Amino acid sequence: MGKIKVTNRDNGVVGYTIPDLNNLHRNFQPGETKYLEEEEIKSLRNAPGGEYILYHYLILENDELREDVIGTVEPEYFYTEAEVKKLLLEGSADELEDCLNFAPVGVKDLVKTLAVDLPCNDLQKRALILKLTGFDVNSAIEIKKAGEEEEEQKEAPKRKATPIKTERKVVRKSVATTAEK
Numbered sequence: 001m002g003k004i005k006v007t008n009r010d011n012g013v014v015g016y017t018i019p020d021l022n023n024l025h026r027n028f029q030p031g032e033t034k035y036l037e038e039e040e041i042k043s044l045r046n047a048p049g050g051e052y053i054l055y056h057y058l059i060l061e062n063d064e065l066r067e068d069v070i071g072t073v074e075p076e077y078f079y080t081e082a083e084v085k086k087l088l089l090e091g092s093a094d095e096l097e098d099c100l101n102f103a104p105v106g107v108k109d110l111v112k113t114l115a116v117d118l119p120c121n122d123l124q125k126r127a128l129i130l131k132l133t134g135f136d137v138n139s140a141i142e143i144k145k146a147g148e149e150e151e152e153q154k155e156a157p158k159r160k161a162t163p164i165k166t167e168r169k170v171v172r173k174s175v176a177t178t179a180e181k
Contacts, residue, residue, distance in 0.1 A: 003035035005061035009080070009106040011113050014057045016050060018043045028058065031081075038065060045069045056105040076103035084110045088120040096125050100132040108133060116140045 008028035015027040044050040060066040
């Protein structure tokens with residue numbers, strides 16, 4: 001079968017350790033793709049939490065192996081960032097609802113992140129996200145705006161006057177180390 005293309009769909013780091021493979025530890029950065037041996041993927045499935053990681057956070061690009069390892073998946077399993085953006089900006093509320101009902105956790109996380117970052121201006125879609133995930137897009141956008149405004153207001157202080165000159169000299173003392181004492 002050769003190496004299998006595996007991609008981290010999540011916007012966070014996904015990592016795992018496989019005890020059966022000499023405690024192999026692997027991390028995927030957000031959006032990172034790696035090519036893994038079939039043996040590693042099957043061993044991950046059998047490791048604690050491995051099947052959950054494979055279904056919710058990693059995309060397996062081999063139909064036969066994916067079917068063997070995690071079973072049949074819904075179309076939302078394959079959603080990429082581009083497809084989620086299109087869904088939020090152009091898709092119907094019904095399409096978004098199906099996505100939130102059938103997608104893996106990694107896709108749902110992407111929906112929440114992009115709804116704030118784009119932002120998604122459809123109030124019906126924002127309400128659906130709140131209802132089905134508990135995530136309040138409206139509040140998150142307000143918090144993001146407040147943080148951006150606060151950053152804009154923070155400027156380095158500038159002197160308004162010349163400092164008063166003093167006759168003091170700065171003397172630097174060297175601190176003796178324990179070895180020198």
